[in-house]
Amino acid sequence: xxxxxxxxRPVLAAVTALLAVMIVLPVGWLLVVSLTGKDGGITLANFGxxxxxxxxxxxxxxxxxxxxxxxxxxxxxxxxxGWLVARTDMPLARTIRTLVMASLVTPPFVGAIAWEMLAAPxxxxxxxxWRIMTGMPSDEALFDIYSLGxxxxxxxxxxxxxxxxxxxxxxxxMPGELEDASSMLGAKTWQTARLITVPLALPVLLAGALVAFxxxxxLFGSPAILAIxxxxxxxxxxxxxxxxFPPKPELAAAASVPLLVxxxxxxxxxxxxxxxxxxxxxxxxxxxxxxxxxxWLRGPAVxxxxxxxxxxxFLPYAALFNSAFSRVASRIVGPETITxxxxxxxxxxxxxxxxxxxxxxxxxxxxxxxxxLLALLIAYIVARKAVRGYRVLGFLATAPLxxxxxxxxxxxxxxxxxxxxxxxxxxxxxxxxxVTIELPAAYxxxxxxxxxxxxxxxxAGRMLGATRLRTxxxxxxxxxxxxxxxxxxxIFVATIRExxxxxxxxxxxxxxLSVLIFDLKESGDVGAIAVxxxxxxxxxxxxxxxxxxxxxxxxxxxA
Amino acid sequence: MTRKLTRRRVLAASAAMAAGSFITPVRAAPPxxxxxxxxxxxxxxxxxxxxxxTSVDLALAEKVAKxxxxxxxxxxxxxxxxxxERNFQRIxxxxxxxxxxxxxxxxxxAAHLIVWKRARMLxxxxxxxxxQYFPAAHKDPDGMFASWRITLCPIAYNTKLVKAEDAPxxxxxxxxxxxxxxxxxxxxxxxGTIMTATQQxxxxxxxxxxxxxxxxxxxxxQSATEPPKKLAQGERAVMADGGEYVVEELKSRGEPxxxxxxxxxxxxxxxxxxxxxxxxxPNAARLFQAWSMTREAQQLNIDVGALRSAHPQAVDRADMKxxxxxxxxxxxxxxxxxxxxxxxxxxxxxxxx
Numbered sequence: 001x002x003x004x005x006x007x008x009r010p011v012l013a014a015v016t017a018l019l020a021v022m023i024v025l026p027v028g029w030l031l032v033v034s035l036t037g038k039d040g041g042i043t044l045a046n047f048g049x050x051x052x053x054x055x056x057x058x059x060x061x062x063x064x065x066x067x068x069x070x071x072x073x074x075x076x077x078x079x080x081x082g083w084l085v086a087r088t089d090m091p092l093a094r095t096i097r098t099l100v101m102a103s104l105v106t107p108p109f110v111g112a113i114a115w116e117m118l119a120a121p122x123x124x125x126x127x128x129x130w131r132i133m134t135g136m137p138s139d140e141a142l143f144d145i146y147s148l149g150x151x152x153x154x155x156x157x158x159x160x161x162x163x164x165x166x167x168x169x170x171x172x173x174m175p176g177e178l179e180d181a182s183s184m185l186g187a188k189t190w191q192t193a194r195l196i197t198v199p200l201a202l203p204v205l206l207a208g209a210l211v212a213f214x215x216x217x218x219l220f221g222s223p224a225i226l227a228i229x230x231x232x233x234x235x236x237x238x239x240x241x242x243x244x245f246p247p248k249p250e251l252a253a254a255a256s257v258p259l260l261v262x263x264x265x266x267x268x269x270x271x272x273x274x275x276x277x278x279x280x281x282x283x284x285x286x287x288x289x290x291x292x293x294x295x296w297l298r299g300p301a302v303x304x305x306x307x308x309x310x311x312x313x314f315l316p317y318a319a320l321f322n323s324a325f326s327r328v329a330s331r332i333v334g335p336e337t338i339t340x341x342x343x344x345x346x347x348x349x350x351x352x353x354x355x356x357x358x359x360x361x362x363x364x365x366x367x368x369x370x371x372x373l374l375a376l377l378i379a380y381i382v383a384r385k386a387v388r389g390y391r392v393l394g395f396l397a398t399a400p401l402x403x404x405x406x407x408x409x410x411x412x413x414x415x416x417x418x419x420x421x422x423x424x425x426x427x428x429x430x431x432x433x434x435v436t437i438e439l440p441a442a443y444x445x446x447x448x449x450x451x452x453x454x455x456x457x458x459x460a461g462r463m464l465g466a467t468r469l470r471t472x473x474x475x476x477x478x479x480x481x482x483x484x485x486x487x488x489x490x491i492f493v494a495t496i497r498e499x500x501x502x503x504x505x506x507x508x509x510x511x512x513l514s515v516l517i518f519d520l521k522e523s524g525d526v527g528a529i530a531v532x533x534x535x536x537x538x539x540x541x542x543x544x545x546x547x548x549x550x551x552x553x554x555x556x557x558x559a
Numbered sequence: 560m561t562r563k564l565t566r567r568r569v570l571a572a573s574a575a576m577a578a579g580s581f582i583t584p585v586r587a588a589p590p591x592x593x594x595x596x597x598x599x600x601x602x603x604x605x606x607x608x609x610x611x612x613t614s615v616d617l618a619l620a621e622k623v624a625k626x627x628x629x630x631x632x633x634x635x636x637x638x639x640x641x642x643x644e645r646n647f648q649r650i651x652x653x654x655x656x657x658x659x660x661x662x663x664x665x666x667x668x669a670a671h672l673i674v675w676k677r678a679r680m681l682x683x684x685x686x687x688x689x690x691q692y693f694p695a696a697h698k699d700p701d702g703m704f705a706s707w708r709i710t711l712c713p714i715a716y717n718t719k720l721v722k723a724e725d726a727p728x729x730x731x732x733x734x735x736x737x738x739x740x741x742x743x744x745x746x747x748x749x750x751g752t753i754m755t756a757t758q759q760x761x762x763x764x765x766x767x768x769x770x771x772x773x774x775x776x777x778x779x780x781q782s783a784t785e786p787p788k789k790l791a792q793g794e795r796a797v798m799a800d801g802g803e804y805v806v807e808e809l810k811s812r813g814e815p816x817x818x819x820x821x822x823x824x825x826x827x828x829x830x831x832x833x834x835x836x837x838x839x840x841p842n843a844a845r846l847f848q849a850w851s852m853t854r855e856a857q858q859l860n861i862d863v864g865a866l867r868s869a870h871p872q873a874v875d876r877a878d879m880k881x882x883x884x885x886x887x888x889x890x891x892x893x894x895x896x897x898x899x900x901x902x903x904x905x906x907x908x909x910x911x912x
Contacts, residue, residue, distance in 0.1 A: 055907070123794035138720065139741070146778065228746075228912045229778050241912075244648060244748050244903075328814065330792035349621040351638050417656045425658040507653055508610055508639045508660045519641050522749065523617055524785035 011469065015377050016389075019396045022436050026411030027399065033414060034253030046254035056255060059233040062148070063217060066234060069152045070216035071209045074160040077308055079205055081160075082167030087197065089291045090301045096309065097168060103312035104161040105540045107497035107514060109221025110533040111158045113521060114316030116225065117323055119143035119150065123330035125319060146230040155222050157312040159215045162441075163208035166448075169486075170204035171197070173452055176290050189292055207448065210266055211441065217259060218404040220500035221514075225521060235259065236404050236500065243504065249410055256407040263401055317534075324530035342527030346535075350528060352516050360496055360513040361539065363427060367434040368492035372484055374435065375442035380472055383450035384458070394443075401440035405500030408437060413504055425507045433501040438491045445490065449483035450476075489544050496540055589702030590683045592690035595849050600631060602842035608635040609662035609843035612650065614643035614751055615708060615830070616784045616805050619864040626859055627847060634843055642782045643667045643751025647674075654680060659837040662844035663851075665707050667783070667830045668751025669892035670899060672704045675833065682834040682841070686849035688870065693852070697829065697869035707832035707851055708860055709867035711803040711887065712756040714819040715787060720796040729822040730764055733772060733799055740776040743795035745783045746912070748903050752783035756800050756826035757902055758895045759888040763823065766905060772799065773909040790816050800826075807865030807879055820885050827887040829869075 037043035050056045081100070085093045118126045121141035130142040144150060174197070182192040223234040233241065235255060242252040294301055323329040325338050333339075346353055375397070382394040400408060412433050416423040423429040453476065461471040477484065499514040506515050513536050520529045593599070603609075613620050617640045624636040641649070643666045650661055666672060675681050676699070685702040697706035714733070716726045720741075727733050733742060747754040761769065778795055780786060786801035791814040798806075803825075809816050832851060838844040850856055857870040867875075867882050875881050895902075 120792075120794050123789075123792040229780060231777075231779055231911050233912055237912075241748065244644065247648070327812070328792055330794065345618070345621075349625065350617070351621065351624060351636070422656070424656050425653070425660075507649075507658055508612070508637070520617070522642055522645075522785070523640065523782045524780070524788035525617055526788075528617075 011377070012381055015374065015381070016393055018374070019378070019393065022432060022439075023396050023399055025415040026408060026436075027403065029414040030253040030256065030403075030407065030411040033250050034257060036250055046250050047257070049251060050254050050258075055233075056238065059235045059238040060258065062232060063235040065148070066152055066155065066223075067213045067216040070155045070159055071213040073152070073156040074163045074212040075205060075209050077156070078160045078163035078208060079167055079201075081305060081308060082164050082171060083197075083201075084301050084305060085164075086168045086171035087292055088294050088301070089298065090294060090305070091298055092302055092305075096302075096305045099309050099313060100161050100164050101544075102541065103158070103309070104165075105493050105496075105537050105544070106158060106312065106316065107221065107499070107517075107533070107536075108155065108158040108219060109225055109499055109514070109518065109521075110320075110529070110536075111312060111316055112154050112222040112225040113517075113526065113529055113533075114319045115145050115150070115154050115157075117319040117329050117526065118315055119145040120330075121146065125322070125330070125332065126315075128330070146226055148230070148232070151223060151226045151230070151234075153311075154226060155216050155219060157316075158222075159212045161312070162211050162215065163205070165486075166204050166208045166211070167201060170201055170448075174200050179290065193292075204448070207444065211444070213266070214263060214401050217263075218401075218500070220404065220406050220503070221518070224518075236406055239404060240406050240500075240503070243406075243410065249414070252407060252410060256403055260403060320530045320533055322530075323526050324534055326527070329526045329530070342531050346528045346531040352511060353532070355509075356511050356513045356516045357535070357539075359427060359430075359510060360536070361543075363430055363434060363512065364492045364495040364543075366431055367438065367495045368488045370431070371435045371438050371442050371491040372446075372488040375439060375446050375487060376477070376480070376484060378439075378443055379446035379450050380476065383447060384455060394447075397443040398440045400436050405433075405437050405498065406504060409433060409501035409504030412436070412501065424505070425510065427510050429505050430502060430510060430512065433505055434491075434495045434498055437498060437501060438494045441494070442487045442491055445487050446480065446483055449480050453479050485547055485550060489547050492543060492547075493540060496536060589685050589690075589700060592685045592687045593845065593849060594687045595846065595853075599842060599846050599849070603631065603840075603846040604633045606840040606843045607633060608637065609838070609840035609847065610637040610639055610660055611663045611665070611847065612639045612641075612646050612661045613665040614641065614646055614667045614782075615665065615864070615866075616640075616802065616808070619804070619808070619860075619866075622863050623851070623856075623859070626856070627850060630850065631846065634846070636847070642749035643671065644747075644749050644754060647671050647751075650675075650680075654678075654837075659835065659839055661835050662838040662840050663832060663834055663847055665830055665832040666751050667708075667710075667828055668754050668895065668899075669706075669829045669831055669890065670755075670896035671751065672699070672831045672833055673892060673896045676701070676703045680836055682836045682838065682844075684834045684845055684848060686852045688849075688854065689852050692854075692871055693869050694871070697831075699831075704831040704833035705852060706829045706869040708830040708864075709869055709882075710752070710828050710830070711820075711867070711885065712752055712783065712800050712826040712828055713803050713806070714797065714799060714821055715790055715801065715806045715816055716797045716819065717790050717793055717795075718815040718817050720793060723817070726817070726819055727797060727821075728819060730760065730768060731823070733797070734768070734775065738775055738797055741796040742772075742775055742799050743778040743780060743786045743789045743797070743801075744772075744799040745786050745801055746779055746781050746910075747906050749781040750783040751830075752802055752828045753800055754899060754902065755828050755890065755892075755895060757906060758891065758898065759826045761902065761905070762891075762894075763888055766909075769906065770909050773911075777910070779910060779912050787816060802828075803867075804865040807876075811865070811878065818880075820880065822886075824886045824888040827890045829890055829892070 034046055035042050037045055084090045085097045118124050121127060121144045127141045127143060178196050179192050182196045220236040223237045227234055227237055239252045239255050242248045322333050324342055326333040327339055327341060378393055378397045382390050412429060413424060416429050457475050458471045461475045499518055502512050502515050503518060506512060513532060517529050517532055620638045620640050624638050627636055653660060681703040683702045689698050689705040693705055714727055745753045747757040783802045784805045786798035787805040787809055789795050790798050791809045806816050806818050832848060834844045834848050854870055854872045857868040857873040860866040861868055861873055861876055865879060
């Protein structure tokens with residue numbers, strides 16, 4: 001036989017083993033710890049304490065309220081916006097799409113700090129403006145960001161881009177023929193939208209709702225910044241407070257189990273809802289969708305889009321720029337009061353700036369590369385059912401989603417502070433943490449991309465004698481090229497934004513920007529935070545732009 | 560991971576309590592005082608770097624570092640600034656995993672030094688000026704640590720939002736309904752200054768005072784360095800607690816803030832420093848520890864940082880109220896070491912976070 005040896009089996013086995021170690025190890029330790037009593041024996045006492053103590057039950061309820069609200073708001077905002085951008089002739093559609101992506105570069109905790117500058121009840125710039133305009137007394141406020149509503153708003157601002165991207169990309173990929181067929185058969189524009197476009201986009205919207213829900217559930221930075229001053233806890237900040245001295249990892253581990261169960265149930269529900277519906281819409285050939293004419297609605301549509309964008313982007317960045325060049329963040333900077341004090345302080349005096357910048361970008365590039373490769377392999381195995389037990393693999397890759405980053409941080413801490421892999425204190429433990437945390441989203445992205453590529457192309461390759469890996473490299477990967485690059489960028493950005501695990505796993509030698517900013521926030525040094533955040537966003541933008549250069553045009557085009 | 564440390568801390572705390580004093584001598588005598596000699600400087604320069612964990616306000620910490628680097632060129636000083644309680648947690652976590660990044664440590668919660676000393680995490684080292692000048696209350700008899708800084712934890716207000724005659728004069732005044740929603744306050748779970756102050760105030764005013772204060776819709780921040788900044792921004796009119804030196808620094812920059820030394824007395828906060836036993840750069844650490852206690856460095860703390868000093872030759876700033884004229888509350892680090900967890904739990908009960 002001349003057929004070359006199929007490497008796929010060993011590769012698949014290796015990936016499975018790697019995943020098992022990456023995920024089972026920390027989660028296993030968490031479970032063990034959550035079931036361990038003070039005397040070292042097995043007990044359910046931690047769960048008992050959890051469900052009877054109002055200091056756990058209240059944050060749990062608060063967190064569920066936040067996650068549901070954020071999920072609903074994100075879908076309500078992202079779906080119409082995604083449709084406008086992808087399927088209509090709205091002006092500036094490309095610009096708006098780019099700007100929404102750009103808002104994703106903003107770490108949520110930076111967004112929360114910026115919104116503090118804007119909407120803190122007394123010193124917030126918007127509230128000051130409102131008082132000047134209305135002549136209201138100094139203790140009246142239009143917005144109070146230190147509230148449940150304020151927190152939901154800020155989380156939504158930095159979560160809806162996820163849903164937007166999913167929806168817009170799905171609408172891009174949707175073949176125009178189906179809609180054409182519908183209109184040829186006499187359906188009106190809105191009927192086509194209702195009967196063809198919406199049902200085709202629904203799975204993605206559901207996936208988006210789920211992503212938003214889980215993001216809001218597991219977010220740590222924004223609640224830490226806004227909820228604590230407001231005098232309430234979410235589950236993540238409560239768990240974090242359990243790691244303050246004296247640490248109670250057993251309670252924290254137990255507190256994460258409801259989240260785990262909830263997420264598993266949600267994922268099951270999603271699979272059941274989508275399972276019977278095949279939606280391989282990208283076959284061998286497809287036609288570009290036809291934009292819908294908005295007519296006189298073009299103006300209002302673009303105004304609405306820009307208004308939405310003001311929330312995560314224009315207003316917060318205006319506040320950050322103001323604060324970067326001002327001595328006191330609550331004052332609008334003018335030509336006379338402008339100062340470089342904060343810039344000088346950040347780059348010349350603050351000794352942590354340079355090491356943190358270096359660590360952060362090193363980790364982001366490594367995590368993105370490793371994470372995208374791993375997610376690609378897993379998504380392939382699962383989508384093509386390439387090995388027995390592929391479901392387990394899919395489950396493992398999705399499991400970290402269910403664990404708040406902060407708890408996963410502790411799981412990793414428990415797992416990697418002992419032999420054989422004593423990685424705490426090195427950048428490796430952060431790399432493992434970031435890859436593990438971003439894997440579910442990366443896997444979901446590439447998984448849905450695989451769903452959209454019909455296996456017939458691969459099957460053709462296999463029939464002509466290519467091995468699985470060869471097919472993957474020569475046929476699937478080029479088809480998925482844009483999805484892979486998007487995933488790389490996604491992990492890159494997400495790593496830079498990551499705070500919750502890093503805040504547990506860092507040491508002074510392995511400090512990253514997010515932790516540095518968080519420390520600066522604790523002491524109220526908002527000027528330096530503004531300078532660092534803007535620097536971080538600028539560098540990220542450059543890297544993303546460079547990565548997108550590689551994007552180019554897809555190599556395989558319909559003939 | 561952390562259970563060992565917990566047990567250790569409990570042991571340490573109960574031992575400190577049993578002895579019933581600030582410091583429990585475990586050795587026969589402190590080491591000989593060390594002078595800054597050319598040999599020490601040379602050895603420190605060979606190491607070339609070290610890191611300093613502190614909870615002092617970041618701007619001041621970096622100024623101290625720049626002054627030291629200017630005095631001893633060739634040695635890079637890395638500042639690790641975080642709330643004292645967070646530093647405490649991290650140092651414990653790193654120590655448990657045999658990671659020794661910290662060379663010199665400074666905490667605004669003096670109880671931490673007692674715990675570390677008990678856990679044998681500190682190196683005995685007595686700078687010459689500490690031995691010569693520092694009063695007994697500000698140095699460990701075993702030579703493990705000495706007070707690098709002293710500050711107070713006063714009330715303050717924004718002068719644009721509150722007239723001087725309307726400003727609160729006492730802790731009791733803060734409970735007045737007119738301060739509802741106008742007070743900012745830091746947290747004993749993150750700040751050593753506030754932990755220390757909370758122990759003193761709960762002892763002298765009683766917990767019911769905190770219970771009533773919590774009903775004033777207080778804005779809760781973390782570090783004791785943040786309330787003064789919220790005050791300067793005008794986000795809140797009054798701060799219930801925070802670092803005196805941070806308020807003074809903002810005031811000298813022209814920000815509209817003013818201090819009130821409450822009629823009940825103001826909490827006294829001692830911030831000792833020590834060289835770690837496992838310091839990776841032991842000579843640079845010793846050089847810095849010795850320099851930081853000199854009259855010159857202590858005067859710098861006062862002049863640029865508005866701190867107070869245990870060094871009798873350092874002089875108060877003209878624009879600050881004389882230390883001797885302020886009624887202060889009694890500091891009891893050993894009680895904090897024993898009761899820190901109970902204090903935090905009680906606090907969370909009232910303030911919910």
